[in-house]
Amino acid sequence: MKRINIIKSIFFVSTIALGVSCTNLDEEVLDGYINSAEEGGAINTAALLQSSYEGLRSFETQGQMFALDEMSTDALVGPTRGGDWDDNATWRQIHVHTWAPDHNEVRNAWNALLSNVYNCSLVVENGTAAEVPQARFLRAFYYYNVIDLFGQVPYREAGSKLTDDPKVWTRTEATDFVISELEAVVAQLPARTVNDASFANKDAAHFLLAKLYLNKGVFTAAAAAGPYTFAPADMNKVVEHSNAISSSLASDYWDNFKPANNTSPEILFSAKNIRGGAGGGIQYHWRMSMHYNQTPDGWNGFSTVAEYYNKFNPNDKRIKNADPAIIAAFGNPVGFQVGQMFKPGGTVALKDRKGNPLFFTPAVTLITSGATLETAGIRMQKYIPDVANINTPDNDYVFMRYSDALLMKAEAILRGGSGSVGTIMTDIAARTGQAASAATLDGVYLERGKELWLEGWRRNDMVRFGKFLAIRELKPYVSADKYILFPIPADALFNANLTQNPGY
Numbered sequence: 297m298k299r300i301n302i303i304k305s306i307f308f309v310s311t312i313a314l315g316v317s318c319t320n321l322d323e324e325v326l327d328g329y330i331n332s333a334e335e336g337g338a339i340n341t342a343a344l345l346q347s348s349y350e351g352l353r354s355f356e357t358q359g360q361m362f363a364l365d366e367m368s369t370d371a372l373v374g375p376t377r378g379g380d381w382d383d384n385a386t387w388r389q390i391h392v393h394t395w396a397p398d399h400n401e402v403r404n405a406w407n408a409l410l411s412n413v414y415n416c417s418l419v420v421e422n423g424t425a426a427e428v429p430q431a432r433f434l435r436a437f438y439y440y441n442v443i444d445l446f447g448q449v450p451y452r453e454a455g456s457k458l459t460d461d462p463k464v465w466t467r468t469e470a471t472d473f474v475i476s477e478l479e480a481v482v483a484q485l486p487a488r489t490v491n492d493a494s495f496a497n498k499d500a501a502h503f504l505l506a507k508l509y510l511n512k513g514v515f516t517a518a519a520a521a522g523p524y525t526f527a528p529a530d531m532n533k534v535v536e537h538s539n540a541i542s543s544s545l546a547s548d549y550w551d552n553f554k555p556a557n558n559t560s561p562e563i564l565f566s567a568k569n570i571r572g573g574a575g576g577g578i579q580y581h582w583r584m585s586m587h588y589n590q591t592p593d594g595w596n597g598f599s600t601v602a603e604y605y606n607k608f609n610p611n612d613k614r615i616k617n618a619d620p621a622i623i624a625a626f627g628n629p630v631g632f633q634v635g636q637m638f639k640p641g642g643t644v645a646l647k648d649r650k651g652n653p654l655f656f657t658p659a660v661t662l663i664t665s666g667a668t669l670e671t672a673g674i675r676m677q678k679y680i681p682d683v684a685n686i687n688t689p690d691n692d693y694v695f696m697r698y699s700d701a702l703l704m705k706a707e708a709i710l711r712g713g714s715g716s717v718g719t720i721m722t723d724i725a726a727r728t729g730q731a732a733s734a735a736t737l738d739g740v741y742l743e744r745g746k747e748l749w750l751e752g753w754r755r756n757d758m759v760r761f762g763k764f765l766a767i768r769e770l771k772p773y774v775s776a777d778k779y780i781l782f783p784i785p786a787d788a789l790f791n792a793n794l795t796q797n798p799g800y
Contacts, residue, residue: 374387492568521780637655
């Protein structure tokens with residue numbers, strides 16, 4: 297038994313290390329604050345709060361939460377390209393729903409989320425009056441993602457030892473806790489700072505509360521795969537919290553994703569990246585799909601499928617930003633890229649590494665080879681690359697946008713909440729150059745897929761609308777109910793209070 301406790305302690309502390317390894321904390325602080333939690337010494341809560349904010353950058357990479365939220369859906373696929381991108385079938389397993397409890401990105405997501413929860417809890421227990429509300433909001437955000445992805449949620453009571461097994465909330469208990477935390481803290485949070493949404497604020501708390509109430513019927517269902525019941529009282533809460541947000545839509549959709557996107561009035565919460573300085577992996581969002589010979593050069597990896605691309609009109613401005621400055625710098629529109637690719641300036645055609653035209657095709661398979669190795673699949677760029685610093689860009693990573701809040705409000709009204717959808721659908725469509733989607737649940741689902749592509753909400757939407765397990769391109773079968781939730785990582789089951797999710 298002692299050996300098992302030691303292993304559990306090592307696993308938990310290594311989880312904490314994963315959560316802070318990419319911060320600017322000095323080694324002295326890192327060595328000190330975990331021990332002080334055990335020994336009653338001073339805790340540097342300012343450094344821990346900074347680490348909790350920096351932990352948001354773990355959402356920026358191509359793996360972890362991003363992969364689980366997007367690659368498990370119809371929006372993104374990671375084909376094996378000859379000898380590249382197989383990674384022991386990591387990406388293919390996510391897309392076709394064949395993952396298991398030992399899947400590396402499932403484990404990485406679990407570790408990242410719960411290490412940040414731990415950091416936040418130390419601030420909640422020991423921080424100043426200004427620090428604690430921020431830490432409670434951040435912890436609620438990390439917990440929300442654990443609820444959404446894994447269902448059951450480990451937690452530690454204040455003062456508990458690292459060698460003690462964390463207790464575990466059910467999905468319903470965790471949902472109720474996070475809602476109560478946010479409702480308690482929203483009045484204590486400051487208003488959103490103009491031109492900087494990277495700090496906890498009232499609008500972000502209202503947004504997250506709307507998201508929780510919208511998904512409450514999913515999170516509290518008797519079976520994770522449904523059926524789901526959306527209570528009118530919960531839908532009214534979605535409307536209430538959406539209405540409480542003080543924001544407006546940006547006139548240009550791409551203002552939300554340009555290098556200076558901190559100036560967009562629409563962004564409610566983000567992770568700050570500083571050009572040439574502190575930042576996360578935002579460059580993944582142009583590297584992971586682009587070809588080696590493009591500008592910026594990429595890794596010739598992920599793509600979307602034709603079924604998803606065909607939801608859009610090809611001239612929808614949300615997937616085709618061909619501003620003259622973009623063509624001059626990169627040669628091709630930012631958004632979805634299909635067809636012949638060009639060098640900067642947009643007139644000289646690019647070739648692949650074998651000298652053939654670099655012509656991206658909608659057709660893609662899970663394993664590509666031969667002539668299609670470098671060209672199969674429509675490529676996607678959500679963020680406009682920062683020409684001033686491609687590797688360490690200025691683009692902030694966006695978590696919450698006002699357009700999402702408006703679509704949540706419309707959905708909630710259509711699910712029985714009070715009020716009228718009014719002009720929401722036409723307001724969303726006004727900047728796209730396209731007709732508005734219908735003011736129906738099907739219309740809202742369609743518009744969410746087009747408005748929020750690759751923003752981390754696709755899996756959540758597909759589950760709520762009952763479409764996640766369905767047959768789709770490259771997955772020609774209905775997935776088993778167990779795939780609604782990800783498994784508890786095998787290593788985490790050293791905690792005797794955790795049980796594996798059903799079916800795994």
